Amino acid sequence: MATQEQTQVDPDKLMGFVFQAVGEVGATLNTALVVIGDKLGLYRELADSGPLTSSELAERTATAERYVREWCNQQAAGGYLQYDPGTDTYSLAPEQAVALTQPDSPAYLPGFFQIALGSVLDSPKILEAARTGDGLGWHEHVHDVHEGCERFFRPGYNAHLIEEWLPALDGVLDKLRAGASVADIGCGHGASTILMAQAFGNSRFVGYDYHEEGIATARERAEEARVAGRVRFEVAPAAGYDGSGYDLVTMFDCLHDMGDPVGAARHVLGTLAEGGTWMIVEPAAGDRVEDNLNPVGRAYYGFSTLLCTPASLSQEVGLALGAQAGEARIRDVVVAAGFTRFRRVAETPFNIVYEARA
Numbered sequence: 001m002a003t004q005e006q007t008q009v010d011p012d013k014l015m016g017f018v019f020q021a022v023g024e025v026g027a028t029l030n031t032a033l034v035v036i037g038d039k040l041g042l043y044r045e046l047a048d049s050g051p052l053t054s055s056e057l058a059e060r061t062a063t064a065e066r067y068v069r070e071w072c073n074q075q076a077a078g079g080y081l082q083y084d085p086g087t088d089t090y091s092l093a094p095e096q097a098v099a100l101t102q103p104d105s106p107a108y109l110p111g112f113f114q115i116a117l118g119s120v121l122d123s124p125k126i127l128e129a130a131r132t133g134d135g136l137g138w139h140e141h142v143h144d145v146h147e148g149c150e151r152f153f154r155p156g157y158n159a160h161l162i163e164e165w166l167p168a169l170d171g172v173l174d175k176l177r178a179g180a181s182v183a184d185i186g187c188g189h190g191a192s193t194i195l196m197a198q199a200f201g202n203s204r205f206v207g208y209d210y211h212e213e214g215i216a217t218a219r220e221r222a223e224e225a226r227v228a229g230r231v232r233f234e235v236a237p238a239a240g241y242d243g244s245g246y247d248l249v250t251m252f253d254c255l256h257d258m259g260d261p262v263g264a265a266r267h268v269l270g271t272l273a274e275g276g277t278w279m280i281v282e283p284a285a286g287d288r289v290e291d292n293l294n295p296v297g298r299a300y301y302g303f304s305t306l307l308c309t310p311a312s313l314s315q316e317v318g319l320a321l322g323a324q325a326g327e328a329r330i331r332d333v334v335v336a337a338g339f340t341r342f343r344r345v346a347e348t349p350f351n352i353v354y355e356a357r358a
């Protein structure tokens with residue numbers, strides 16, 4: 001029976017599947033090529049001065065023409081650049097220019113590609129970990145993962161944090177305006193911490209992360225943003241950071257990365273001021289696997305396999321919620337730690353924001 005089923009192959013379906021794979025192999029290679037175009041300043045130059053021939057683009061970016069020509073053709077074939085055969089020039093459409101060169105736009109893409117490339121570069125370590133069940137810590141990844149993460153998440157925080165997410169929390173905006181004490185846990189390079197500090201000049205902020213190198217970068221970012229006087233960055237784990245009496249504790253895209261999210265949640269509860277709020281930003285996800293079988297879920301399950309699940313497994317407890325945990329599992333963690341109030345307050349196609357209170 002099995003043999004008979006195997007021989008009844010529909011050639012059209014088979015070729016359809018092969019051509020799906022052609023597109024995906026092209027997309028896989030494009031991840032490296034977008035990062036190259038970004039790091040060499042090729043998109044920037046095309047946005048500023050295009051249309052350009054490959055020779056003009058190479059000259060203006062001090063790069064080698066033969067590589068640049070091949071890159072341009074690959075980008076044009078993938079719909080990332082426009083090619084004009086009449087003038088042999090390449091250009092960016094206005095929408096491509098925004099998505100590829102404007103870091104403040106919510107549509108900015110290079111960071112997304114950079115974290116994807118870093119994740120793929122580290123995949124041999126995950127291959128091995130999948131055999132043994134060992135974890136792989138956030139700190140053990142290549143730099144493109146760390147910098148890509150910052151550049152990927154920052155546009156979303158720019159677009160939503162100050163205008164939508166914080167106002168959605170009960171009474172938090174008034175406290176921040178008047179002068180609140182805020183701890184941002186698992187802060188990475190401090191994008192969210194610095195953004196909040198820029199918006200609320202009367203409040204004081206401290207960002208904590210267990211990753212030393214990340215905290216060193218966050219300190220540099222605070223200096224560059226001229227908020228270092230009101231923002232501190234310290235190396236500490238989520239379940240053991242300093243201080244208490246925080247009006248607001250935040251966690252951006254990191255609770256599910258932690259080995260012991262319940263332990264971390266318990267620590268948050270113990271460090272909040274009376275009436276304080278814990279804001280949890282998590283990747284958008286439904287509770288059931290079938291809710292997440294879509295393009296966003298595909299990307300997040302990919303990051304979850306290569307980054308988030310191994311990160312959690314590398315730590316004590318190793319609960320490994322995964323990046324597609326969904327509201328019900330996040331609620332379980334929060335309630336298990338002793339919080340009595342939990343609600344979803346905001347969402348975007350990429351994130352869900354929760355509020356937890358004692």
Ligand SMILES: C[S@@+](CC[C@H](N)C(=O)[O-])C[C@H]1O[C@@H](n2cnc3c(N)ncnc32)[C@H](O)[C@@H]1O
Pocket residue numbers: 138139149150153185186187188189190191192208209210211214236237238239251252253254257258259311315
């Ligand atoms: C996906 S990154 C998000 C970083 C940052 N919040 C952002 O939005 O850009 C996850 C972060 O969680 C941190 N992290 C993971 N486990 C941690 C723990 N147990 N305690 C503190 N930080 C932790 C990692 O070092 C990493 O910076």
